[in-house]
Amino acid sequence: MKRSLVFLVLLARTLFAAEDNHTGFRVIAERSDDGVTLVMKSDYCVEFTVTLEATLKNMTSTHALPFTVDAAGRSSFVLAKFKRTDTTRPWSYNYYYHWEYGGRRDSTDNDYDYAMPFGPGRYVVMQGPRGSYSHFVGSGSENAVDWDVPEGTTVRAAREGRVVGVRDDSTFSGTDPKFKPLGNYVIIKHSDGTFADYHHLQTDGALVKIGDEVKVGQPIGLSGQTGFASKPHLHFMVFQAIDGKKVLSLPFRLKTDHGTVTDFIRGRSY
Known part of the structure; x- marks a missing residue:
């Protein structure tokens, strides 16, 4: 961004x-x-x-x-x-x-089993890694996953960490890329220096504040459609900064009740 x-x-x-x-x-x-x-x-x-x-x-x-x-x-x-x-x-x-x-780090490793960022159940991928809408190569979101969930769905921490970014006062939304920096979000920093971005939260939808230490599964926000979004969903990404112009989106491993997932296909539920 x-x-x-x-x-x-x-x-x-x-x-x-x-x-x-x-x-x-x-x-x-x-x-x-x-x-x-x-x-x-x-x-x-x-x-x-x-x-x-x-x-x-x-x-x-x-x-x-x-x-x-x-x-x-x-x-x-x-x-x-x-x-x-x-x-x-x-x-x-x-x-x-x-x-x-986010911040910079020396490593690009991301060896962790992330939890589903919602409650129990199966959830459909709206856009997977390298999706043509907004996860294409060069977007900075190459390994992000967009989850198709209704507005107001409780978003939960996929990994423990410290809350370092919270915004929930934006009312802007649209399908023009100019809206990309205007989404509401929670950003959590992990112990290895990686970050997780939970994006497009609804207005007044944050359930945590900067400085909070959160556990896996803890409610952190409510999903929405703020920012660059065509419909309500949760944009989930693990990342680190390269510099002030680029971030590195990292592949991640998701552990669910149905098994461990590393490939996220549009239209499939996990």
């Missing part, structure tokens, strides 16, 4: 904040006498990855550009500082930031 924002500043500027298309991610630029400080803020998530690019004129950055940083449990942090080099000359900067849910 790549996002980018561009700012151009010439000479002086006042405090300015811009929210990234109602996603809750934004950068605040705080001016000082010798330059500007960029502060990254998130309203809904404390585990995300940011990549910053910039072009500077008569300014230097506290970090070599471009660079990537993990929020690592923070909802607000200093992203970078740009300082004026020569105070007698004009200065300017352009910057672009990109963010993705």
